[in-house]
Amino acid sequence: MNETMRLEQLFDAFATLADTLVAGYDVLDLLQLLVENCRDLLDVDSAGILLENAAGRLEVVASTSEANTLVEMMQLDADAGPCLECFHTRAIVSVPDIDVDPSRWPDFCATALAQGIHSVYAIPLRLRETTIGTLNLMRNDRGELNQRDIRAAQALADVATIGILQERTVRDASTLRDQLQHALSSRIIIEQAKGVVAETANVSIEAAFALIREHARSNQTALRLVAQQLVTRDLRF
Amino acid sequence: MSNDPFQVASDALTHSAGQISDLARPFVRFLPVSGASISTFGSFLGAETISATDARAGRVDELQFDLGEGPCWDAVLNRRPVLEPDLSAGISASWPAFLEAIQHEGIGAIFAFPLLFGPLEIGAVDLYSVAPVSLSVEQQRQTLALSAIVSRILLRNAITNDDTPGETTTFSRRLIHQATGMVLAQLGTTPEDAHLIIRARAYAENRSMLDVAQDIIERRIRFTALPESGEGTS
Incomplete structure (x- = not known):
C-alpha cells in the first residue's frame, strides 16, 4: 500500500469513527470497527480490545479474529500480561520480541508464541483520569511497531474512548460502568449467536462470526441486534 | 389470581419455590382424578417417588418400580402419555x-405422563381415579404443560444441589455460551433451556461444563431433537 493510499484510508477511518459517534452507535460495534481499522491500516496482524468489567477485571470485548485461540490468549494477557500492565500503568506497553523474556508472563507468552505471534503492543483506552480498558495490537514479526502506527493507534483509541465517555454525559442515567458492562453482556448473546450459526450453517465458530458481522454490516444493524434475532431464531442463515 | 383451576395449579407449581414434595398436589386440583404421584427415574436421575398426594398414589408408584412394568415406564419409553380410562373394561x-x-x-382409571426435558428422561407423573374417567384432549394438553414445568423444577433442583466443578474464567464462559447456541439450534429451544441441558449433561457425566462445551463445539457431542410428547393412546 503506498503512502497516499494509506493516509487516505486512515483519514476515512477517522471520518467513519466520527460519523458513528455523531449518528449514535452501539459501543460494541464501535469497538469492533476500531479493531478492524487497526488491522487494516496498521502494520499489525490482529487486534483486540479488553474492557474492565463490573468485577474490576479485564475482559475481551472485541477482536479481529474470533478464533477461540486468539481470544484465549488475550484473556490470559488480561490476567498476567502486557495489557494488564498497560491498564495499571495507563501507559503503552511494548513487547517487541516475546522470545526475549518468556518467563515474564509464562502462560500468555507460550500461548502467543504457539499462534505465531512474536510482538505485542498494549495501548490504554483513557481520557484524563479514567481508564476503561486496553487496545491490543499483535504482530507475527519481531521488532518495534513504527512510531507513526503507534500514534495512529493511540489516536483511534482516543477518539473511541472520548466517544464512549461523551455518550455517558449525554445519557446521565447510566453510569460508565453500566454502559461498559452492557457492552460486555452483549458478548453473551453474540457468543450464543455464533454457536447457532456454526450449527445451522455447519461452519466453524470463527466463520460464524464473520457471517454475523457481514450481515450486520450490510444491513447496517448493530451486531447485538443481529445476534439477538439469531438466538430467538427470528433470523436464520 | 385467576379462578381457572388449571391456571391456579400452574401458578402453584411455578411458585413452588423448591418444595419438591408438593409437586404432585397441583395435578389433582384441576383434573378429575383421586390422586397423583411424581417419580424420577430413567437415564438421568435415580429412581425415587418424590411426591404423592396420598398413600395409594405412593404405592402405585412404588409397585411399578418393584415390578419394572406399568404405565409410568411406558410413558417415558414411548415419550407420550399412557391413558387407561377404565381398567375394568x-x-x-x-x-x-x-x-x-x-x-x-x-x-x-390410571394415567401416566412422561417428564422429559429435551433429550433427557426425568421421570413420570402417575394419576389415578377411583372411578373410571376420561381426560379430555384439553386436559391432556394442560397436564403436559404442567409436566414440562415439573421437569424443569426437578432438573434444576438436581443440578443446583450438586457441586459441579466451578466455571469461573471469562474465557470458559465464552465457550459455554457458544455451545449453548449450538444446542439451542440443535433442539430448537431457548438459550436458558440449552444451557440447562449442557449443565445436566455435565452433571450426569461428572464433568465440567467447559469440558462438555468443548465437545459440543468440536462436534463430538450432538443433541438430537426428539419428538415432543403428544396426545396419548387410549
Missing part, C-alpha cells in the same frame, strides 16, 4: 404383574 397395555398387584387398591 380391559386395557391395551400389557402389565400383568402390575395389574394383579393393584387389583385390591380399588383403582378405576
